[in-house]
Amino acid sequence: MLDDLVIPLEEIQEHYENGCLIYRKGISIEKNKPICNRCGNKNKHFFAHFPCARCGEQCLYCRKCIMMGRISACTPLISWTGPPAQIDINRSQLSWNGSLSEGQQAASERVVQAINENKELLIWAVCGAGKTEVLFQGIDAALTAGKRVCLATPRTDVVLELTPRLKSVFPNIQVASLYGGSEDRHLNASLTITTTHQLLRFYQAFDTVILDEVDAFPYSVEESLQYAVHQARKQSSSMIYLTATPNEKWQTECLQGKKDFATIPARYHRHPLPMPHFQWCGNWEKGLKKNRLPPTIVQWVKKRLDSNKQCLLFIPKIDKMEKILPLIRSLHPKIEAVHAEDPNRKEKVIAMRNKEIPVLLTTTILERGVTFPNIDVAVLGAEDRIFTESALVQIAGRVGRSAQFPSGEITFFHYGKTNAMIRAKNQILKMNEEARKKGLIDY
Amino acid sequence: MIIEHCLVCFSEMMPQMGWTTLFSKEESSYMCTECYAKFEKIEGETCKSCGRPLVEIEPQFKAGNRCLDCIRWEEDHEWAGTLERNHSLVHYNDFAKEVIARFKYRGDYLLSYLFVPLIKKKLQLISFDAIVPIPLSEDRLYERGFNQSEAIILACGYQPNNLLTRIHSEKQSKKSRSERIHLSQVFQTKINIPNKKILLIDDIYTTGSTLRHAAKVLKEAGAQSITSLTIARG
Incomplete structure (x- = not known):
């Protein structure tokens, strides 16, 4: 403009x-x-x-x-549309000493290939697989070939997290970090890390676009953002999609061979993904009107409080959460609740990380992107339609992420099983099976 | 005009159809009830000069039914009596800030309709002969594409009376109160308007300096009295 x-x-x-x-x-x-x-x-x-x-x-x-x-x-x-800014890179710029797991390595090679051949590829990697590392070699290959690379994600906090990580592995490359209010707007960098919103500023600018969290809000529902990604690509360019939870349509296209994809079915720490456990809890909404919580939930929370294990409790709606909070606080006064419009959202997440909060009630905003090392997770009202298959897989993916504490419990409290719940459980099961077959799990 | 979508959040609004809506001439609403509730309406007793709610002012900063700021203006004989009274509709809270910024700086012209029902209601209490917008400098007008005060006046169905022009401009928001007040005159008018009652329109009342400068020029051109109406009171 x-x-x-x-x-x-x-x-x-x-x-x-x-x-x-x-x-x-x-x-x-x-x-x-x-x-x-x-x-x-x-x-x-x-x-x-x-x-x-x-x-x-x-x-x-x-x-x-x-x-x-x-x-x-x-x-x-x-x-x-003139000649691209001269980028003189002819040797590898990657300075990273880490190593890739077997699953990561296989996916990484596919990324490099797709970038070299200007193709599209979907990386379907389970939560906690270590997706970012898988990109390093591909980005390096693109930069060495003089290509302009864009790493896009729907969420600003992911941009803020990725920027220092990529700057540290590509120390000699100019990296632009774009989000609402960022100062790098006019930087013509070889590597641009951006929110999908900011891609609206680009027209046929990138040789390689990597899109992280394809299924995340708001990209998944905003046509204008999908348009933005499409417009930002050069006519001949490569496109890498990353997700832990592709939607149903994409899953089918993958299985039918219509979409090129690579999976990383296991976490880097080689432990299987925790399997969700279904627990019927009756008509909890009706109970709530009489200020009663389902006894199964009360027990579940009590058990965690007694054994001093932190936990997250997902609630489908803010107004329900506000009713539950005072009830559940009678078990422990330091229990907190958080939602998207909460002004103290950041502080509460930090307090949770510092183990100052024993139980955190949350809406789906904490479904992805956050890591608390040793927690159990439960969903109350897993039958609500806000809990899609991918939301549930992501929520289950909060458990057992760190190598020190690779296990934990994930429970879906429900008033009637839904297809989404069953599909989520099957997806996790399949990933674990595939990982076992490929020898990516040791435990 | 039937508005199907809230002008602020784009959510669909159910038109409340009923015999009253069919037969009364009540203004249709331009925003949904959720957005409307996020604006804090100015109600109750206000400072009789600037329209700030008196309950919110600490006792040491008010005397009688005036706030200290206005008392200071009125004690200064250069400024005494320039602006008779200001009316404001809502508090300049975070939500109002966001919406006004989208209207004025991002340039979402349609938001000028947002307060039409409230403004019209207020205008019934004010008597005036001419309704005058605060002018923008040429540069600023080009940058924004429209004048926000004029947009509000047009949205309410009035014809703006462009009596004022700007002499030179510096951004107001970058200055302190005293810098704003002691600024040399920024407005001018070329016409005499003897005995006219003028109503000035602006988006926000912050220190009142802009409106008072404008009022002073109009007063010197012969106006009988000047009142003002702003969307928000900072």
Whole structure:
């Protein structure tokens, strides 16, 4: 977008005249319907007119991506089509002394191959497999070939976590870290780590795009983000998807051979994934109206409090969580609850990590990305539709992550089994079986 | 106009159809009840000059039904009586900050309709001959694409009366209170407006300096009285 550039207009025009960049319309009309060329929005509810002081007309603008600055009918989008910035890399830039597990190594080789051949590949790696390390050799191969690499994820906290890790293994490469409010916006780096939101700023810019947590919110439900990833790729480019929990459609496509994929079925510490245990707990919502918790839950929590084991308890909705908290606090006053809009969210997660909180109630926000070393996990109301197959697999994946404490219990308390619960359990079972067959589990 | 989606959060709104909605001329709502609830409406007794709720001011910072800030303005004979009264609709809380920033800086013009029902209600209590927006400098207008005060006036169905222009501009938000107040005049007007009752519109009242500078110029051009209405009170 023109307004985002710090380069003087004359210089931009000069590059244009030399054929080094192209202008595209911010909003174009297809079959009488407007489409935003930045975010791909076609929904008329997300368009509005305003009397524009620039073009002097009733100008159409897109409200869908307004938070990144207004794209209106008179806004040009600018992208570079000239020669890429000279990157002189011809030897390996990777400085990493770690070693890959057998499963990681096999996947890593597939990544390198896909990047060299500009292909698409899905890495289906269980929670705690060590996905990031699997990328190192592939990224190195891309950089050595002079390619511009992008590592994208839906979540800002993942960008913040990945940036220092990648900077330390590629110490001599310029790394740009992009998220809302980041300062690296104008950095033309060989390696860009970004939220999928920020990819809206790129048009045919990357030779290699690696997309972490494909199934995570909001990427999974936001068409504009999927559009952004598509737009950011060069026409000839490689695409690596990473996930622990591909959705049903992708799973089928993998099994039918329509999608190229590689699995890492075991964790790097070579212990099997903990299997979820189903426990019927009756109509807990009805009990809650009378301020009663299911006795099975009370017992479960008491047992952990007595043996001093920390635990996470997932609750489907915030209002239910608010009812449960005072009830469960009668067991221990330091029990806390956390949800997405909680202003003290970060502090509570840190307190949990410091073992200051014995039991943490949470919504699905802690379903992925967090590691607490030695915990048990339970889901109350696992039948709720918010707990999809992938959510449940991710939640189960919170248990036994560290090599020191590789086991732990995962219980789904439910009022009626759902397909999602059964599919989640089967997925974990299959991964463990595959890992055993391939000799990736020792215990 | 039937709005199907909340202007703020885009969630679908169920139109509350009933005999009352069919037969009354009540304004349709532009936001969902959840978003509406996140704005803290200014109610109860307020400072009779600036419209700040008196209950929120510590006793040592108010006297009678005025806040200390306004008393300071009124003691200064240069400023006394320039702005008769300011009305504000909501508190400038985090939510209001977010929404106003999206309206003004990101440029989501449609949000100018958000407060139309509340503004119209307030306007019934104010008598005025002309409704005047706070002008933007040329650069700022180009940058933003529209003037937020004008947008609000148009959304309410009035014709903005562009009596004021800006002399030169520096960003207000980068200055301290005293810097703002002691600033030389930033507005000018070329027309005489004898005995007119003027209503100024702006998005936020922070120190009141912008509105008072504007009011002073209008007063010098002959206006009888100047009142103001802002969405938020900082």
